[in-house]
Amino acid sequence: xxxxxxxxxxxxxxxxxxxxxxxxxxxxxxxxxxxxxxxxxxxxxxxxxxxxxxxxxxxxxxxxxxxxxxxxxxxxxxxxxxxxxxxxxxxxxxxxxxxxxxxxxxxxxxxxxxxxxxxxxxxxxxxxxxxxxxxxxxxxxxxxxxxxxxxxxxxxxxxxxxxxxxxxxxxxxxxxxxxxxxxxxxxxxxxxxxxxxxxxxxxxxxxxxxxxxxxxxxxxxxxxxxxxxxxxxxxxxxxxxxxxxxxxxxxxxxxxxxxxx
Ligand code: ADP
Ligand code: MG
Numbered sequence: 001x002x003x004x005x006x007x008x009x010x011x012x013x014x015x016x017x018x019x020x021x022x023x024x025x026x027x028x029x030x031x032x033x034x035x036x037x038x039x040x041x042x043x044x045x046x047x048x049x050x051x052x053x054x055x056x057x058x059x060x061x062x063x064x065x066x067x068x069x070x071x072x073x074x075x076x077x078x079x080x081x082x083x084x085x086x087x088x089x090x091x092x093x094x095x096x097x098x099x100x101x102x103x104x105x106x107x108x109x110x111x112x113x114x115x116x117x118x119x120x121x122x123x124x125x126x127x128x129x130x131x132x133x134x135x136x137x138x139x140x141x142x143x144x145x146x147x148x149x150x151x152x153x154x155x156x157x158x159x160x161x162x163x164x165x166x167x168x169x170x171x172x173x174x175x176x177x178x179x180x181x182x183x184x185x186x187x188x189x190x191x192x193x194x195x196x197x198x199x200x201x202x203x204x205x206x207x208x209x210x211x212x213x214x215x216x217x218x219x220x221x222x223x224x225x226x227x228x229x230x231x232x233x234x235x236x237x238x239x240x241x242x243x244x245x246x247x248x249x250x251x252x253x254x255x256x257x258x259x260x261x
Contacts, residue, residue, distance in 0.1 A: 184212065
């Protein structure tokens with residue numbers, strides 16, 4: 001099982017889109033995929049057509065299990081999506097209260113890791129969409145993944161947000177004694193603007209080989225796909241944006257072989 005966490009402390013950079021796009025491509029290829037939505041805004045949950053406030057269970061219930069995690073209980077909170085091979089552990093607004101509720105309890109940072117340990121035989125890939133907030137949800141998502149995917153909008157202001165995210169990674173890395181592997185994904189690339197190219201160059205200058213050697217273009221098909229509640233590759237298989245996510249996936253799968261060995 002390969003686990004990828006999609007994180008950036010900035011909103012609107014393409015985290016949810018990246019999670020759904022990669023998950024859709026993997027599911028189409030017959031991989032068993034679980035998407036975990038840990039963002040209380042529940043964009044990913046809504047994307048797949050679920051009303052987070054009407055579902056009887058969610059990731060919140062899994063977090064409340066604390067030390068009582070079992071495969072059966074976890075499975076009760078997972079829902080199949082309309083897409084074959086793709087399941088969702090949905091979010092709910094209540095997740096926003098987790099820090100206040102449980103943040104100070106010991107072992108709270110490893111709940112997702114223990115949850116995924118019970119699902120080892122059920123999924124080939126797990127993708128976790130993370131809120132842009134440093135809290136117990138992000139700590140959990142970082143603690144259980146093989147690689148952190150960091151979408152960065154190709155815009156000057158986005159570089160500041162990335163610096164913050166890198167500081168967060170270092171901080172958590174230090175406190176956990178765990179080394180993170182990460183890939184920076186340039187997103188919302190607009191080839192008509194100078195700023196997009198300049199930002200891309202700056203990214204490579206600063207972060208070198210951690211930057212994926214490609215970019216996700218601005219593509220209006222992404223918005224249309226989300227309106228249709230379909231992963232982009234099912235909605236518009238030949239769209240430029242989908243082709244870009246395909247080559248990103250190929251790159252990430254090569255890295256995953258190293259990550260797992
Ligand atoms: P985040 O999860 O980081 O907040 P989203 O993935 O929700 O970001 O993206 C923010 C908005 O930008 C959404 O409306 C989404 O449809 C749109 N979007 C994301 N990526 C692209 C892209 N490559 N081209 C065009 N629109 C995009
Ligand atoms: Mg999002």
